[in-house]
Amino acid sequence: MVKLIFLSYLCFLINVALAQDSTSYKLLIRDDLTINASHPLYVIDNAISLKTFQDLNPNDILSVSVLKDKEAETIYGSRATNGALVITTKKYAIDNYQKNFSSHSAKYKKYLDAHHGKDNDCGYVLNGTYITGKDSSEIITKLYEISSEKIRMINFIDNDFRNGNKIKELVIITTKK
Known part of the structure; x- marks a missing residue:
């Protein structure tokens, strides 16, 4: 297949x-x-x-x-x-995960509304692991595959710093076991 x-x-x-x-x-x-x-x-x-x-x-x-x-x-x-x-x-996947995450975090929704749906400056952490990929498509796919039913909590943190690179915002996703 x-x-x-x-x-x-x-x-x-x-x-x-x-x-x-x-x-x-x-x-x-x-x-x-x-x-x-x-x-x-x-x-x-x-x-x-x-x-x-x-x-x-x-x-x-x-x-x-x-x-x-x-x-x-x-x-x-x-x-x-x-x-x-x-x-x-890509647009459909992004819209889907943003809607999914926004339903779990009012702060994330407020951020998206203020930035016209753009989350390019956000970093994402899933169950304690920073989400990376060889390109944006790989990261989008990982975020898109997180179903709403599996999300326990989403925290939204402003002004995070990782490895010397400034990421303006950090989205921390915790899923159910």
Whole structure:
């Protein structure tokens, strides 16, 4: 399954590179039973969409999951007979975790409201471990995967200093065991 996701995303990137001057391109998900199949169902940011990869900026995509045949049909019904591409954008993931965390911390919500939803200057600690990643997408993914039901408490601290780097705010997340 991981190889299929990787190959689909690689095909997408190649198609984007090759079709930059073209007005259309398409992605087909195929296996032995769907050689003559048409387009997959696109689920973008948890909603069935008429948009396709052509309508998305690759830099805005956080993750792409490929659901084939029966698996897609079980979740999305007959519209997903030809498979489904489930796409999560960075903006959707950020909005989701911010909403999730804001419901647990009035101080964090107040900070987001004052900064127009931007939390670039915040550092995040999950159960005593500072959240890091090789890039912002990795950090966004880690924050997005924290479900509201698992959060015990969120503390919001102003003016934290870590390793000589000033982080204006620190969000401390404690989850239930």
